[in-house]
Amino acid sequence: MRPVAHEAYELLLASLGPQAWWPGDTPFEVMVGAVLVQNTAWRNVERALENLKQAEALDPHVIHGLAPTELEELIxxxxxxxxxxxxxxxxxxxxxxRYDGSLEAMRQRDASQLREELLAVHGIGPETADSILLYALHKPVLVVDAYTHRIWSRHGWIDDEADYHRLQEEIASGLPDDAQTLNEFHALIVNVGHHWCKRVPKCHECPLRPLLPEGGPCEHL
Ligand code: SF4
Structure with a gap:
C-alpha cells in the first residue's frame, strides 16, 4: 500500500495543479518573507516587502545597516x-x-547543518527554518504547519499530541526526497487549509474527501 502522504499529494496535485510557490523575486526575498509571514496573512507581508523594495532595502547588507526603528517602520x-x-x-x-550575506554560499552547506544554525538564531523556529531551507535554498526539507497537523489529525493519520518533528518525520517518510515534490506538497496542503479544512471543515467540497475515514469530521457536524 502507498503511504497516505503520497496518495494525498497525487490527489491534490491532480485536483488543484502546481501551486508555483514561494512568491518572491530572489531567494533573499523568500527568506525575509518566511520571517514576516509568522502569524499574519500573506497580503500584509507583500506590503512590507514592497516597502523594503521601495526603500531599496531588500538586501542583507542594507538591512544590516538600518537602524532598528527604520526597519520596524518598513515592515x-x-x-x-x-x-x-x-x-x-x-x-x-x-x-x-557567517556567509557574508550570500545565500549562494549558504546553499553550499548541507541541510542538517544549516537547520541547526538557523534554529540557533533567536526567534527562528522549526517552521521558519524549514521554509527557508526549502523555499529559499531549495533543500529537500519538508515544512509542516498547523494546517498539516489539523488535516493529518482529522483523517486519523496522527494523534493530536504529535509535535512538529514527529509530524514532519511521519509525512516525509512517505514522500520522495526531492525539493520540488516537497515544495508542492506543502503549498497544496496550505491551499486545502485555506479553502476547506477550516475550523469547521468543508469535507463535502474538499479534494481530500476520498481519503476521509468513515465517520470523518463532517459526519459529526
Ligand atoms: S476532507 Fe475534511 S477533514 Fe479532510 S482535509 Fe478536507 S476538509 Fe479537512
Whole structure:
C-alpha cells in the first residue's frame, strides 16, 4: 500500500495543479518573507516587502545597516513589527557574519547543518527554518504547519499530541526526497487549509474527501 502522504499529494496535485510557490523575486526575498509571514496573512507581508523594495532595502547588507526603528517602520504592515524586526535582524546578523550575506554560499552547506544554525538564531523556529531551507535554498526539507497537523489529525493519520518533528518525520517518510515534490506538497496542503479544512471543515467540497475515514469530521457536524 502507498503511504497516505503520497496518495494525498497525487490527489491534490491532480485536483488543484502546481501551486508555483514561494512568491518572491530572489531567494533573499523568500527568506525575509518566511520571517514576516509568522502569524499574519500573506497580503500584509507583500506590503512590507514592497516597502523594503521601495526603500531599496531588500538586501542583507542594507538591512544590516538600518537602524532598528527604520526597519520596524518598513515592515510595520506585516504586524508584530517590533518582534519581527528583531527576528529579522538576528537572522541577517547570522547571514552576514557567517556567509557574508550570500545565500549562494549558504546553499553550499548541507541541510542538517544549516537547520541547526538557523534554529540557533533567536526567534527562528522549526517552521521558519524549514521554509527557508526549502523555499529559499531549495533543500529537500519538508515544512509542516498547523494546517498539516489539523488535516493529518482529522483523517486519523496522527494523534493530536504529535509535535512538529514527529509530524514532519511521519509525512516525509512517505514522500520522495526531492525539493520540488516537497515544495508542492506543502503549498497544496496550505491551499486545502485555506479553502476547506477550516475550523469547521468543508469535507463535502474538499479534494481530500476520498481519503476521509468513515465517520470523518463532517459526519459529526
Ligand atoms: S476532507 Fe475534511 S477533514 Fe479532510 S482535509 Fe478536507 S476538509 Fe479537512
Amino acid at each position: 510595520r504592515p506585516a504586524g508584530y513589527f517590533r518582534i519581527k524586526a528583531r527576528r529579522l535582524r538576528n537572522l541577517i546578523d547570522y547571514l552576514v557574519a
